[in-house]
Amino acid sequence: MSAQSDIALIAGQGGLPGLVAEAAPGLLVCEMEGTPSEIGTPETLRFRIERLVPFLDSLTDRGIKRVVFAGAIQRPRVDVEMIDPRSAQLVPQLAVAMQTGDDATLRAVIEIFEDFDFEVIGAHDIARDLVPEAGLLLGDPSASERADVERAAAIVADLGRADIGQGAVVSNGLCVAVETLPGTDAMLEFVKHHRALRADLPARSGVFYKAPKPGQDRRADLPTIGVATVRHAAEAGLLGIAFEAGGVMIIERDAVIEAAREAGLFLWARAS
Structure with a gap:
């Protein structure tokens, strides 16, 4: 046995x-x-x-x-x-x-x-290596991008308290989308189409942030990020992905980092 x-x-x-x-x-x-x-x-x-x-x-x-x-x-x-x-x-x-x-x-x-x-x-x-510790995995977000991440983190915390979702997209301080029942991919697809309809939006801007819900039992449904997440974020015209350090699992980390490198996205495990 x-x-x-x-x-x-x-x-x-x-x-x-x-x-x-x-x-x-x-x-x-x-x-x-x-x-x-x-x-x-x-x-x-x-x-x-x-x-x-x-x-x-x-x-x-x-x-x-x-x-x-x-x-x-x-x-x-x-x-x-x-x-x-x-x-x-x-x-x-x-x-x-x-x-x-x-x-x-x-x-x-x-x-x-x-x-x-x-x-x-x-x-x-x-599988302990799935959860990155705090720090930059790739790239270095600018001051404005870090501010967007902070704004997104506050939004995700409020979403989580209402048991709605675990992610949000923020661009220049404005909330572009939040994750609801359809999930992360659907949210990023919305951002992609929303950007295509707005001539006043730059070709690339905004960040995606993901974190567990406050008070969530982390033994189940811990958020995950994979290569598909990176691909959808890039297609949505975002500049980077940030997530709560110790609270999000990275599926196939090396492949995720390489996909983000090719897409020009930063990856940041943000200390909560």
Whole structure:
């Protein structure tokens, strides 16, 4: 039995689950039906939210003691006819949380796993090199760009308190866009089209800032930045990307830095 065999990975979409699996060989990969990951195998344990308690029982039977969530998971459509009696007792708790927001939903899910005596750990606790420490990874933002980052950070903090999003774009002190339910890519796509419609905007200006929500449980849904983020930021005509040091994971850091270098963007892990 490997040292990591007591870990279950609840794998969602994107590249993060694969990186976690690489960092902890032998862990048990699990997928919620309707949200397949990129690392699923015939050995992957698949489950339905309607039968959550039997799934948790199966983890216990397999000797699982720690659980890590990684990757984007879509909210499931619940088939009430499939809910087993024990899982039905959890429905009110989950339903209330899902109406409140994503952060509340994640907290409720973590509480359920902990109630079943599992230790919930963060993806960054396994793949520790994913979270950069404070400092410039590439380039050196100007004074005005740093001011835009500070403005964006304040906006993101307010967004997070309302459980809305984890990112914002600011240009010359003005908020151009904020991240909402559709996510970062949709926000940057909006900035791209908005710039094309505004003849008074320079060809390149503005910064993108990303950070966890204040008070967020960082064991799940920690923000991520990848090569696609850099590409979309460049297409949106931005000058750089900044993020909270210790609070954002960089997926494939070397590739992200190289993509930013080619696009002429700075990368800044800003101390909170």
